[in-house]
Amino acid sequence: MHRQQFEKILTDILQPERIKDFCPNGLQVQGSDTINKVLTGVTASYALLDLAIKKGADAILVHHGYFWKNEAYPIVGMKHKRIKALLENDINLFAYHLPLDIHETLGNNAQLAKLLDIDITGPLEQGNPVSVSLTGELAAAVDGETLATRIQESLNREVLHIPGSTNRAIKTVAWCTGGGQGYIDLAAEQGIDAFITGEASEQTTHVAREMDIHFFAAGHHATERYGIKALGEYLAREHGLDVEFVDIDNPV
Template identity: 60%
Template structure:
């Protein structure tokens, strides 16, 4: 089965509503390749390793969370950027990327998928009053300790999280925002949540957690954002009968 590139982008834009977000990179088609699409590789980041996997499999499209052309980056097509673009253009491969829209989607977004994986019931957005809140607030069925939550995360994600103890309390309520959203701990503090989980951690995050009585969990930028692109690809396979393969390029960060 195959569909036109135009039809695929129309479907993705309708599903993810990128026009609603002020993002750091363009969402949608970033590099134009084949007109007809039948074989799609999904992944977190359009790294050279992911592109090489796509070429080896004969993919005509790469669909990722982290694409190219970020605000503030050097616009010159040299070095790593030249090699990546050359690979796509030489092999007529489309590059499609969705950043914040794929974080925020309430069904197949990174935050929603990670919450479901960890048995967190989403109750609200982390940004109170914002219908486009990127992060979410949720609850566990039963309160659990920080160490127990760490064990659950390690089992689900296949890597040990960094646990910063913010007190002796159990965790019933939690804020969650995947990727590099460690500074959203301030929002968790404002909401009086028991804990906050993101992908990365900064030196200042440790002090914020300890001094404000909020447990902090850094579970890995890559590890927390594997699920949106994968779910979106699986949806395309069901809807259009496309061949879709999720490729997880190992990343310890």
């Protein structure tokens, strides 16, 4: 498949023009004109690049790529090593950040809901068609410890659980994969029982306790493995590409 056709497929699926982002979405580093073997992963770390070289990949497709807003411009040090490896081995780098978070079926939020058996009811940011956080319901109410265990077993990752002041039963849930802890306030204001994300900040504890909402942090990486994996599986199934998902472990 030609590189331009590959990018068009991704653009049609993810529609990056729908949302303002903190980085460029799409082709970030140009490589070979022809793409047959694709490696997918959460972040374009050197470890992932090294595996792509060893496996003879023509393209790398990730959620976290390069050239972030407020990032230093000079291509030196770690950035130089990464980009040099891509250019010397003629490997394309494609990255999709928020467009992958919000996709209705393949996105990180949709995939986390599927994994945790949450029925999606709508956006947390009401009135925003491209909300990066969602709301949903569990089939049956559970206590905080039960939901923490479900998340931990599903993601194979230790979970930080901060109960609300009344430690109430959980039926309604809001979530935002990755670094979405700031949305806990909005979830609490809407009377939602629990909020799930990847990371926690110092103030998150006090918000959970004082606004009486369960909070669960299960890791930025761990909560965002499933969108890029689902996207790669779609490309293999629908377009016949050789796609391999690689999970470079990250405890954060």
